[in-house]
Amino acid sequence: MNMEPKRDALDELLSETVANAIKQPDPAGLSEWMVAVWAPKASEVFNRPITAEHAPRLMRLLAKAICNVLPRPENDYRPVKWPKTERNAACDCGSGLKYKHCCAALEAGLPVLSVQDLLPYVLAAVPKAHLQRLPLGRMDLEALADVAIGWAERNQHERAVLLLEPIFKQSALLDERAELAFDVLMDSYLALNKPKKRTQLLEAVLSCQSQFLQAVAWRRLAAIHADAGEHDLAMEAFSKAQHLAPDHPALGPLEVTLWLAGHDVARAVERAAFWRAHYKKISPHLYAQPLSFMEEVITDPAAIQREMGMASEEEYRWFAPLGQLLDTLPVAQARYTLQPAEDGGMVLQALPELATLESTWEEVLRSIQGDTSEQEEALWDVLAQRDKWLTWLKANPTAFDNVTILDQLYFLASMLDEEKDESVLPVLEQLSVRIEAITDLLLSSEQQGTVQLPWRKPENRPLLRMLGVMALTQSGDVQLQHLERLVLGLNPTDEQQLRYHLGYQYLTTNQLDKMIALGEAFSEDNAEMCFNHALALFLVGNEEQATTVLERGIQTNPQLAAMLIQSRAKRAQPGDSQAEEGAAYRQQYHALWKNSGGLSWLKKQKACS
Numbered sequence: 001m002n003m004e005p006k007r008d009a010l011d012e013l014l015s016e017t018v019a020n021a022i023k024q025p026d027p028a029g030l031s032e033w034m035v036a037v038w039a040p041k042a043s044e045v046f047n048r049p050i051t052a053e054h055a056p057r058l059m060r061l062l063a064k065a066i067c068n069v070l071p072r073p074e075n076d077y078r079p080v081k082w083p084k085t086e087r088n089a090a091c092d093c094g095s096g097l098k099y100k101h102c103c104a105a106l107e108a109g110l111p112v113l114s115v116q117d118l119l120p121y122v123l124a125a126v127p128k129a130h131l132q133r134l135p136l137g138r139m140d141l142e143a144l145a146d147v148a149i150g151w152a153e154r155n156q157h158e159r160a161v162l163l164l165e166p167i168f169k170q171s172a173l174l175d176e177r178a179e180l181a182f183d184v185l186m187d188s189y190l191a192l193n194k195p196k197k198r199t200q201l202l203e204a205v206l207s208c209q210s211q212f213l214q215a216v217a218w219r220r221l222a223a224i225h226a227d228a229g230e231h232d233l234a235m236e237a238f239s240k241a242q243h244l245a246p247d248h249p250a251l252g253p254l255e256v257t258l259w260l261a262g263h264d265v266a267r268a269v270e271r272a273a274f275w276r277a278h279y280k281k282i283s284p285h286l287y288a289q290p291l292s293f294m295e296e297v298i299t300d301p302a303a304i305q306r307e308m309g310m311a312s313e314e315e316y317r318w319f320a321p322l323g324q325l326l327d328t329l330p331v332a333q334a335r336y337t338l339q340p341a342e343d344g345g346m347v348l349q350a351l352p353e354l355a356t357l358e359s360t361w362e363e364v365l366r367s368i369q370g371d372t373s374e375q376e377e378a379l380w381d382v383l384a385q386r387d388k389w390l391t392w393l394k395a396n397p398t399a400f401d402n403v404t405i406l407d408q409l410y411f412l413a414s415m416l417d418e419e420k421d422e423s424v425l426p427v428l429e430q431l432s433v434r435i436e437a438i439t440d441l442l443l444s445s446e447q448q449g450t451v452q453l454p455w456r457k458p459e460n461r462p463l464l465r466m467l468g469v470m471a472l473t474q475s476g477d478v479q480l481q482h483l484e485r486l487v488l489g490l491n492p493t494d495e496q497q498l499r500y501h502l503g504y505q506y507l508t509t510n511q512l513d514k515m516i517a518l519g520e521a522f523s524e525d526n527a528e529m530c531f532n533h534a535l536a537l538f539l540v541g542n543e544e545q546a547t548t549v550l551e552r553g554i555q556t557n558p559q560l561a562a563m564l565i566q567s568r569a570k571r572a573q574p575g576d577s578q579a580e581e582g583a584a585y586r587q588q589y590h591a592l593w594k595n596s597g598g599l600s601w602l603k604k605q606k607a608c609s
Contacts, residue, residue, distance in 0.1 A: 009044045010111065017066055018121035022073060027082055031063040046109075054106065057093045061107050064092075069115050071122055076135050079115065116140065120147045123163065131162045136173055145180035148188070157188040164188075168201060174208040179216050186220055215245035219254055231262040247282065253293050261310055265301045272297040319413055319427045321390055326400070326430040332437040335401045338451065345452040348442070348459045350402065357399045364392050365408075383412060406435055407462035410469065432473075435466045455495040468496045480505045492521070499525075503532045507592060512536040519549065527557035528585055531564075535598045543601075550605055560585050564593060565603050 016037070021030050035056045038045065042055035050058065064082050071077040085092055091102035123131065123144075134144075144167070148160035164185040167173050182205055189198040205217040218241035225234035238255055245251065252275030259268035276294040279287035297304050335354040338346040350358065368385045369378040382389070392399075399405050410431045416424045442463075443451055453460040464486065471482035483502040487494050499522055506515035519525075519533025530553030537546035554561050563570065563582035569590075572579035593599040 009041070009047070013038055013045055013062075014066070014118065014121050015124070017063070018070065018118060019125040021067065021070055022122065022125050025072065025074065025080075027063070027067050027080075030067065031060050034059040034063045057103050058106055058110075060093060061103055062110055065107075065110050065113055066118065069113050070118050071115050073122065073126055073130060077122070077139065116143045116146075119143055120150055123147050124151075128159065128162055131159070132166050134163075134166065136167060136170060141167060141173065141177040142180050145184050148181070148184045152184060152188055152191070155191075157191045160184060160188045161192070168204055171208065174205065174213055175210040176212050178213060182213065182216055183220070211244045215241045215248060218244065219248075219250060222254060222258060226258050226261045231258070234258050234262075249287055249290050252279065252290050256294065256297055257308070260297070260301060260305050260308070265305075269298055269301055272301075319416060319424050321386070322393075322409070322413075323427045323430060325390065325394060326427065326434070329397055329400055329434075332434060332441060333398075333401050334438075334441040335398070336403075336438075336442055338442065341454065341457060343456075345454040345457070347457045348403070348453065348463060353398065354402050357396055358402050358404055360396075361389075361392070361399060361402075361405055364389050379412065379415060383416070400434060401438060403435065403438060403466065404462045406431055406438075407466050410435075410466060414469075428473075432470050435463070435470065439463065439467065451490065452492065453490045455491050455493060460491075464491055464496065468498055471498065472501065480509070487518075494522075500528055503529065504588065507532060507536065507589075512540050516540070527553045527560045527581065530556060531560065531585065531589075535593065535596070538598055538601055539596060546601075547605060550602070554606075557581055561602065561606060564590060565599065565606060 017030070017034060020033055024030055024033070039055040039059045042050040042058055046058070067079070068081045069079050072080055085099045087098070087100040087104060089099055091097050091099045093103055095102050136144075144163060148163050151157070151160045151163075164181045167178055167181050168185070182201070185201060186198060189195075189201065202217055202221060205213055206221075208214060218237050222234045222237035222241060225231075225237060235258060238251075238258060241248075241254075242251055252271075256268050256272045256275065259265075259271060272294040276291060276298070279291045279294070284291060293304075335351045337349050337351070339349045341347045365382060368382050368388060370381075410428065413424045413427050413431065453464060455461060455464055467482065467486055467490070471479055471486060474482055480502070483498055483505065486496070487499050487502050499518060503515055503518055506512070506518065515532060515536035519529055519536065522529050523533075530549055534546045534550035534553060537543075537549060550561075557578045559576075559578045560582040563572075563579070563586050566586075569583065569586055572583040574580075590599075593602065
């Protein structure tokens with residue numbers, strides 16, 4: 001009899017039936033409820049035409065099958081079985097026939113259910129508080145972890161955490177059984193952005209009594225280090241995992257993956273060959289999955305890297321050829337003139353040869369990007385076809401005197417710096433040196449404080465943008481000088497908002513007069529500038545003017561002052577821009593206000609207002 005149930009309809013039936021059974025423990029009542037609610041939908045559940053005569057009988061049989069394996073919360077999550085109907089006894093359906101001549105034939109077509117099948121439905125139906133009071137000592141921890149996986153896949157990570165956390169509070173449970181629960185809980189903490197909880201769990205398992213579970217934690221730590229680009233630490237963690245559990249099936253794939261992530265393909269292939277031989281010697285059947293992985297790595301390691309979202313060894317050093325090209329360039333030449341702008345300031349104007357090269361460069365990029373409208377995708381297209389534009393740059397070294405081209409190359413390199421491409425750092429330094437040389441050619445030392453290159457002129461933006469980014473990568477006096485050159489000299493309207501970095505430098509280096517002058521120059525600015533200006537005035541003893549400026553800052557953003565004087569930092573509500581500004585300001589400046597005495601003064605001002 002073909003009565004294979006539809007999985008989606010059966011899921012719905014099981015979900016509703018289990019929830020009803022938890023509320024109504026009486027089996028007879030559950031049976032009649034299923035007949036009333038589900039008999040009309042029997043054909044959907046069993047994916048075939050069910051007669052009106054058979055539908056109620058099938059539902060009674062299914063109710064009995066469910067109750068026999070239902071882990072009932074009130075019975076310590078154990079089933080309460082119905083008495084078995086003997087074949088020669090009267091059938092339960094009331095037909096008067098013997099069971100073997102009546103419903104026995106229908107029972108054979110029911111789905112086979114187990115406690116593990118119904119456990120997800122039970123745990124989904126009980127209140128959250130019940131999840132932390134489960135009789136874990138006699139439950140299948142892997143089954144619980146499977147339930148948590150299903151919740152995590154539906155983005156119910158909080159419920160997964162509630163279910164799994166109690167496992168790791170009972171030392172007697174910390175053995176092989178908890179392996180899957182550990183991995184799922186670590187993943188849920190990551191999804192919920194709970195790094196402290198994640199670290200605490202990792203440390204607890206690393207110090208537990210089970211060497212097997214310790215090895216699981218060391219393998220996870222190795223993966224964490226690898227994701228952070230910390231290859232040496234990753235390999236150290238791997239070695240500890242290998243020492244504790246040398247024959248675990250996950251060990252070989254992990255080591256090979258770590259070498260691939262570290263962009264040592266030759267070593268990855270060498271170790272894959274070792275593990276392949278090792279697994280074949282122990283048990284090819286037991287290690288079938290890792291064996292398959294080793295074969296794939298040996299055959300095409302670059303394909304495995306792509307599949308895992310890693311850059312290949314060649315791709316990992318995207319910009320190494322550009323660095324080599326920059327090393328061979330002649331010194332920068334002055335290929336711009338400064339022309340007066342009608343509305344004040346100066347405008348960078350490229351000489352004809354350089355302007356023509358810039359236009360050609362844009363054509364090269366457009367030919368690579370094609371019709372791609374998504375900016376990030378277009379940039380990766382440019383990176384992927386670097387040979388095309390590198391060839392053009394080699395043929396046109398004068399292009400390296402064009403600030404627009406340098407700006408674009410710097411931006412591309414910055415993208416790869418975020419991807420931990422080790423070839424990028426020297427390239428960024430080389431581009432910085434080049435742009436500084438061009439700036440020095442454009443502006444004599446006498447002009448540095450007098451020439452203005454307003455941001456409102458698009459021709460000036462590539463140079464200003466590059467100088468701004470470079471300033472933020474510096475530190476100490478060098479950064480201060482670069483910020484002053486931009487904010488107080490080249491672009492005093494500061495559309496790049498570098499004045500906030502400059503203000504922080506002034507306050508932390510106790511250059512209070514300069515901070516006051518900066519605050520006066522941007523007196524109509526946002527709350528951050530007002531508060532910094534007020535603090536500098538207070539510290540030089542000008543409390544009257546400090547109070548005036550402070551009042552303007554509080555009026556601009558009342559939450560900033562409130563958050564600054566709180567004894568403990570509070571998280572801002574997403575979307576509340578004033579609270580977010582206040583939280584960010586507190587994080588950066590709270591210690592400065594407190595240590596300087598400004599916080600006590602601010603509290604007095606708030607109390608009086």
